[in-house]
Amino acid sequence: MSNLSTTADDILRCARTLIVAGGYNGFSYADIAAVVGIRKASIHHHFPAKADLVRTLVFQYRQEVEAGLANLDQRVPDPVGKIRAYLGFWEACITDQSLPFCVCALLATQIPILPEEVAQEVRAHFRMLSSWLSSVLTRGKNQGSLHLNGTAEAEAEILIAAVHGAMVSARAYGDPAIFGVITHPMLERLNPPP
Template structure:
């Protein structure tokens, strides 16, 4: 059963959409106020500063990502299929524009100007995703499903950078299909 949305949830949802569209510095509380239909003071009641809002948003995003990876682990045993499912999730999100860009990937480009509390959350997301990818790659090699050149950790970073770069290319070209054109060869190279 879904719980009713609170104003804080509405604010977080709006901030997420604004960050995905343009990053941390592309919006203000006035932008959120106009979309959510509340005064700036009400936003400050829930989130005293923009840094508080975005830190909470990234923490929430990390929890969602963690839950998604755990579900993937439960439902898909084969390491190669786990990687395909991960890429497929993003390919679908980009194609239907439901989540056209990773929040943390968008914010990572702004790390030098982000408040430290937000940067810490963004880095934690990257570290966790890299660790998960490395574990999948290690399992895939052990099971004879994947072939790597170099360490699993290095390949995890390459995989993550390729997926995030493919998001960027799809956005830059205005072509959702560009994401798959970039990620499919990566999966083919990894398959044993």
Template sequence: MKPVASTSEQILDVAQSLIVAGGYNGFSYADIADAIGIRKASIHHHFPTKAELVSALVDRYRQRTELGLKSLREQSASPAAQLQSYVDFWKACIGNASLPFCVCAMLAGEIPMLPDEVASRVRGHFHHLAEWLTSVLQAGAKQHLLRLDQRPEQEAQMLMAAVHGAMLSARAFDDPGLFAAIVEPQIARLRAPVR
């Protein structure tokens, strides 16, 4: 039996799925209130302003991501396996529609009109993810398990863009399988043995 989530966690859960569907301006306090059966004012008790709510959401999202990526590095044997696990995570999310888009990718598109406190957190997530990918690629190259055509930082950026672009295409073409079709060859290219 899963313990009942606290109200503030429930609020963040609903807000997350609404943001994934429609971005920062795509949901309202009323939407959340209706979804979990409380009043709008109760949400303001937990998160006084919308900017604070979304900031808290991004903080939680980043904390979970950091935890996930860290345990990935500890559990997965090789850098190649780590990359694959990262991609597999999103493949599963998009496949079963549980989290069919990265919250921060969604928000990043709206950066020009996001409250500063939210925008800077979204940028933080991008920087963190880029660093993680860079270090994995670097380790793989050092062990001669991955073949990089570019500097690790640049390969990391390319991979990240591929992942986010693939999420968008999967949505635009309404084809979850498209995500893997786009991302897998990129991984395969890195994994290919030195020729």
């Protein structure tokens, strides 16, 4: 997908912002055309249907997340630091409003209305994230730095649910600090003080 034109990139950036603000049905090609400054026909040229646009957006989003996690794996050697950095990334994004909500988390709440090809991409994102977190948690357990109450896979799902739930709460209360109020105890539970 890296061979997309600048116009297609602009369309995708705009669609991401609109999805985070209002979900799958919260925008139209007319909305994108107005923001990007192009005709709707130009959007259809790049993405014949809305499902094509959103599927491409989610695919790219997942690639960005995978690259970010790979970079995190290289930069941060210890599992506790990886989890802290993952939580810190979202806390910063929610606080500065650069990415106030995970695109895939928002779309996951809308799976019943999503076209199947979009839903598949959203599920693939969750599988990838769960796999990464499970591997980090397993390493931390094996090294003795993380305390798990269940399997690494179950703890990964709990962490995903807590992070995404914290996003919902921060949005509902209009208070970015709520994210940390919810997620900091998660890290303390996984890595209790000696």
